[in-house]
Amino acid sequence: MTRPFGIRNSDCAGFSRSHGRPCVPVPWLAATSVRAMCVAVVILCGSTAWADKRVEETSVEETALEETALEETAVGEAALGDGPVGKAAAGHASARKAAAQLDLPEDALTLLAQSLRDSCAICAEKNRKNAFSELDEFYAPGRLLTMAGDTRFEVLSDKPNELGLLGYERQSPVLTFRFHHPAARLVGVEERDETEDVWLKELASASPGDLLEGTIEVIPYPYGDGVSYLFSPSEGHLQVQCRILEISAP
Secondary structure, rough: OOOOOOOOOHHHHHHHHHHHOOOOOHHHHHHHHHHHHHHHHHHHHHHHHHHHHHHHHHHHHHHHHHHOOOOOOHHHHHHHHOOOHHHHHHHHHHHHHHHHHOOOHEEEEEHHHHHHHHHOOOHHHHHHHHHHHHHHHOOOOOOEEEEEEOOOOOEEEOOOOOEEEEOOOOOEEEEEEEOOEEEEEEOOHHHOOOOOOOHHHHHOOOOOOOOEEEEEEOOOOOOOOOOEEEEEEEOOEEEEEEEEEEEEEE
């Protein structure tokens, strides 16, 4: 016996037993069920095709947006690099790289340099105060600074008891590290913070402009502008007090 979609044998058998007559298929129900299923299949196929098309369109749109963003970035970087702003940014990045290699407080040095250019006395004082706050932390007594390889100490011709740094290119402030010994010790420096004779002899054999490798220790200085340093606005000079722990020609 032909049965419409959705009606099982057990359904027909149960209907016959309870009503005493056979289960007769209903033609319109079968036709309706077939039509409904066909419509569902058509809708499902249409939905799948639409979804696939939408995914494809979205992928194309996202790719286009990414390409546009990359093009705009490249154009922006090219324009930035060619203009004054780009050159300034490149110079600042170079200074930060050098500061990182030399272990320098770049932000504090920038503030000191700005204070030397300020025409406003209040602004200059504020910049110095902010710089000193950072320097107190960066050059805290007991900090060790080691220079070797491409980063070395430099023997200065005009400052016999101070060391400069190879690669330090700032015109202002000038940065030096002042070491102490019995013949040249600032008031306030403890005897225990003097540099030992063995390293003084090593320095005595060096000539101005020579490059040396070694380690220094920042020492406290009670009469400074900060915990371990002096700053002279008239000379644009930042002098950090130290003792030499080890130094030699490479």
